[in-house]
Amino acid sequence: MTSHDAGPDAIRAVLSGDPRDVAPHLLGAVLSHHSPEGTVAIRVTEVEAYLGPRDSAQPDPGSHTYGGRTARNAPMFGPAGHLYVYFTYGMHYCSNIVCGPDGVASGLLLRAGEVVAGYALAQSRRPASRSRTDLASGPARLASALGLTTADSGRDALAEPFRLELPSAPAAESAVANGPRVGVAGEGGSDSYPWRYWLAGDPTVSRYKAARSRAV
DNA sequence: GTCGTGATGCGCT
């Protein structure tokens, strides 16, 4: 169930908080993307929080913004509710919802979700997908299913061609599990940043892989 | 089922 009465201003106000507090509001939220090919909508089931640069009140060595503002990560410094999409490993896109007040570089990486509309289009964008549950069970899979690229980075997820509906109430604490972020090493121990949140027991959550250690 | 590894290109030091 989603709140149809909450307008963009109300949603943006929720997203303007600390991403670790925003997470239960985004779990269960539905992000839609309209394109000439059609519409795909995804119900978010797993996110990861990333905080600000080194000189901020809440530094995060694992964040793309840790080294300061660059042309690529600029959207993270902007107002909440916008998208930050980046390209990695030479072939994959990953997407974040920017959080925090304007000027604070924090956000939530969309790690996994369930396709709830536009199933056929999502499948055509992800031919390797073998089941409904793995269509968006990973950050690059989710971005691919939605048809997101770096061209969408900086765009407002609360305005056309996007739409974001938050659940009418944040996910109950008992329904949310958390643990170390995935693929982020060199944080002085991955347990130091248990900022990955997912809906406990949801079949679309990405398979856990511990960050491989950088040294030793 | 799990594990290891190659693909592939951009952003940043």
Next chain:
DNA sequence: GCGCATCACGACC
């Protein structure tokens, strides 16, 4: 030049 907020596939249990 190096290192990735990853995925898919093949070997093996």
